[in-house]
Amino acid sequence: MLLIHCPYCDETLPEVEFTYAGEAHVMRPEDPSAATDEDWHAFLFLRDNIKGVHFERWRHVHGCGRFFNAARNTITDRFLTTYRAGAPRPDPGTLTEGGE
Amino acid sequence: MTAHADIPPPGTLIRTAAARIGITAAPGRLSLRARDGLGALGTALGIDLPGRIGGRAGRDAIEAMCLGPDEWVLLSPPEEVAALLAAGAAVYAAHPHSLVDISGRETTIAIDGPRAAELLTLGLARDPAGIAPGDGRRTYFDGQTVILWRDGETRFRMDVWHSFAPHLLGLLDTGCRELAAEAP
Ligand SMILES: [Zn+2]
Numbered sequence: 181m182l183l184i185h186c187p188y189c190d191e192t193l194p195e196v197e198f199t200y201a202g203e204a205h206v207m208r209p210e211d212p213s214a215a216t217d218e219d220w221h222a223f224l225f226l227r228d229n230i231k232g233v234h235f236e237r238w239r240h241v242h243g244c245g246r247f248f249n250a251a252r253n254t255i256t257d258r259f260l261t262t263y264r265a266g267a268p269r270p271d272p273g274t275l276t277e278g279g280e
Numbered sequence: 281m282t283a284h285a286d287i288p289p290p291g292t293l294i295r296t297a298a299a300r301i302g303i304t305a306a307p308g309r310l311s312l313r314a315r316d317g318l319g320a321l322g323t324a325l326g327i328d329l330p331g332r333i334g335g336r337a338g339r340d341a342i343e344a345m346c347l348g349p350d351e352w353v354l355l356s357p358p359e360e361v362a363a364l365l366a367a368g369a370a371v372y373a374a375h376p377h378s379l380v381d382i383s384g385r386e387t388t389i390a391i392d393g394p395r396a397a398e399l400l401t402l403g404l405a406r407d408p409a410g411i412a413p414g415d416g417r418r419t420y421f422d423g424q425t426v427i428l429w430r431d432g433e434t435r436f437r438m439d440v441w442h443s444f445a446p447h448l449l450g451l452l453d454t455g456c457r458e459l460a461a462e463a464p
Contacts, residue, residue, distance in 0.1 A: 181405075188349050189333045194405035197420050242420035244333050244348035 182257070184238065187264045188246045201237035203227045204249040205269050230254060233272045238262070251275055286446040287387055294453050296460035299393030301452045304437065308361035309382045310354040312344075312368075317375030324371040325364060327354070334415045336429075345429065347418045353427060353439075358383060386427075387445040391452065392435040395459050400428075400436065402455040403448070422451055 182195040209215035209223060228234075234254045239247045251260040251270065260275035292302040312329075314321055322329040330337045330346045337344050342356040342364070356364060361381055368379035391399060397408045403422030408430075411417050416429040426448075427439040440448055 191410065194420075196405045242425045243418055245351060245418075246348060 182259070184250070184259060185262045186240045186243060186246070187248050187262050188244045189240065193240075193243065197240060197242040199239050199241045201239050201247060204235040204237045233260060233275065235269055237265075253277060284387075284442050284445075287442060287449075293449065294456050295393075296456045297393075298395040298459035299391060299399045299456050301449065301456055302390040303449075304388040304390050306358065306383070307355040307388065308358040308364075309386060309439075310356070310361065310364055311380045311382050312352040312354060312377065313350055314352075314375070314377035315350045317371075317377075320371055320375050321368070321377055324367045324375075325354075326367070334411065334417045336414060336416060343429075345416045345427070347427070385441060386439045387442050389438045389440065389445070389449065389452065390436075391438060392432075394434055396434045396436055399452065399455045399459060403451060404428075422448065424448065 183192050184195055184198050185192045186198075206223065206227075209219055215223070231254055233251055235249060235251055237247055238250050239245070247265050248262055249265060249267070249269075250262040251272065252258065253260060256277065258277045260272075260277055261270060263270065288303060290303045290305045292300055294301050312321075318329050318331070325344075326339050327342060327344050328337050329344060329352060333346050333348060335346050342354060342360065344352050344354045346352055354364065361383060365379060365381060368377065393399075400408050400421075405420055406417075411428065411430045413430050413432050416427065418425060418427050420426070421428070421438065421440075424440060424444040429437040429439075431437065438448070
């Protein structure tokens with residue numbers, strides 16, 4: 181089982197308390213009525229399926245209830261960091277496996 | 281309070297050398313969500329709302345636990361629920377929040393005895409040692425979201441939604457007997 185650090189609870193907890201919630205930093209169009217069908221298509225359906233460091237959302241659903249973001253290496257399945265929703269995406273070059 | 285066909289009335293259900301399992305008298309329960317004006321809201325409710333997740337505070341027979349960054353649960357004597365709701369409503373215009381009576385939702389299971397913490401490992405994914413006496417957490421127990429109150433080293437309460445209570449009571453009953461049946 182993975183251990184995941186919740187940045188709101190500030191505790192490292194078993195994976196079963198969390199749910200995965202897809203790729204992070206997918207921005208809804210700021211002016212929805214100006215977005216084209218292609219924009220909506222990309223927003224709703226297109227994801228990167230990264231091999232390596234993937235920025236993704238998780239939710240501490242059986243705990244504080246909060247969504248947050250994580251960087252996880254999809255090859256090793258190790259978390260590099262987790263951070264609060266709304267915080268900027270960290271530079272992957274600064275992240276190391278096992279770091280919090 | 282509503283009686284539920286599959287949930288026994290308050291009282292002790294099983295007591296072994298390991299632990300005792302019981303159901304508490306049904307308290308009043310309130311769910312509070314608020315982002316700002318916590319000081320004023322706390323003053324209105326008469327509770328210094330804890331800001332740390334898992335932290336608890338209270339007055340008289342009223343208890344509050346912080347469940348998330350903007351979420352608390354309050355337990356009170358059932359007859360005080362209306363007064364708490366009114367206290368919240370009185371400051372609502374200045375400090376918008378959500379304060380909802382959820383008294384009909386959950387059963388509280390009391391778990392205490394020398395091996396109570398060990399008994400909880402039957403369904404708790406996290407280490408009970410991570411929850412200090414006097415604290416609590418919303419967490420996960422054998423497939424359900426529960427609110428766990430650690431009242432002492434060997435005393436716990438677990439709030440579970442009614443529909444999960446028969447299953448969890450059965451599991452805890454089995455665990456109580458198993459631990460007590462172990463060779464010394
Ligand atoms: Zn959390």
